[in-house]
Amino acid sequence: MTHAIVARQAGGPEVLEYADVDRPIPGPGQLLVKVAAAGVNFIDTYKRSGVYKVPYPFTPGSEAAGTVEEVGEGVTAFVSGDRVATAEGHDCYAGYALVDADKALPVPDGLDDFTAAALPLQGLTAHYLINSTFKVEAGHNVLLHAGAGGVGLLLIQLLKAKGARVLTTVSTDEKEQLAREAGADHVLRYEGFPHHVRELTNGKGVDVVYDGVGRDTFDGSLSSLRVRGMLALFGAASGPVPPVDPQRLNAGGSLFLTRPTMGHYLRDEAERRWRSDEIFAAAAGGSLKVRIGARYPLSQAGQAHRDLEGRKTTGKVLLVP
Secondary structure, eight states: OEEEEEESSSOSGGGEEEEEEOOOOOOTTEEEEEEEEEEEOHHHHHHHHTSSOOOSSBOOOSOEEEEEEEEOTTOOSOOTTOEEEESSOSSOSBSEEEEEGGGOEEOOTTOOHHHHHHSHHHHHHHHHIIIIISOOOTTOEEEESSTTBHHHHHHHHHHHHTTOEEEEEESSHHHHHHHHHHTOSEEEESTTHHHHHHHHTTTSOEEEEEESSOTTTHHHHHHTEEEEEEEEEOOOTTOOOOOOOTHHHHHTTSOEEEOOOGGGGOOSHHHHHHHHHHHHHHHHHTSSOOOEEEEEEGGGHHHHHHHHHTTOOOBEEEEEO
């Protein structure tokens, strides 16, 4: 037996139960991983609340790091004792989780388990956004929302390493300090941010906006773009964006709008390893700082969700079995 978080119906954080469950058995092509820590992400709250439909009973969690305890039939790339992480797992809010071997990421020496658990989803997201969704180059002006969040703090550092000028929004003085420490050039509050963006770009607007907030920032994000700029809407922390009239993109300056999702940027093993190897190497080498804002015991998953949804967290939130 082991422990896991189980939701028996959709609802608020209170539906997350700490329960005894059978320890899973790896099937062909799978790894049984003893979970050292699981990442808490907004997609987990969308599934828990019913925004994304899932079968119940349901155990949240697609991100974790830990140690391989058993390998299933046909697995040759990993052996018992290997340290792995994943952003594409399932049922990771648990003491043990099954991970498909082809979606497991080797954790390099020099990277501790907590950092390894904090990196996969947000690190891979940051990587594909700036290397593939919109390829950022030196001199680009970039607006990033929620600069003190988990993705935000990583993005700021990676964008500065590329030579971009980074403008970001935050909601508090504490979050402003974190964004500045990460290297942001200009830190704005949300109120009136499109006006300030125009001022800081001599009326031109930014080349790209990375928006993980959604409904509350969407209109302002479009208003912050230069002619032929791109809005990469990669999340909906404030709620989903209502339907959009394509004529708005025309009126804004032949704008581009995309709604990327990570799975479409991890199409094969080569792409997956390119992204994870670069992100893990940067963290292990110290050039990419990973902020773990909060660690909760697995039994307090409900509180972790409350704090995340209440925008009370900074950096990465982890659950520790």
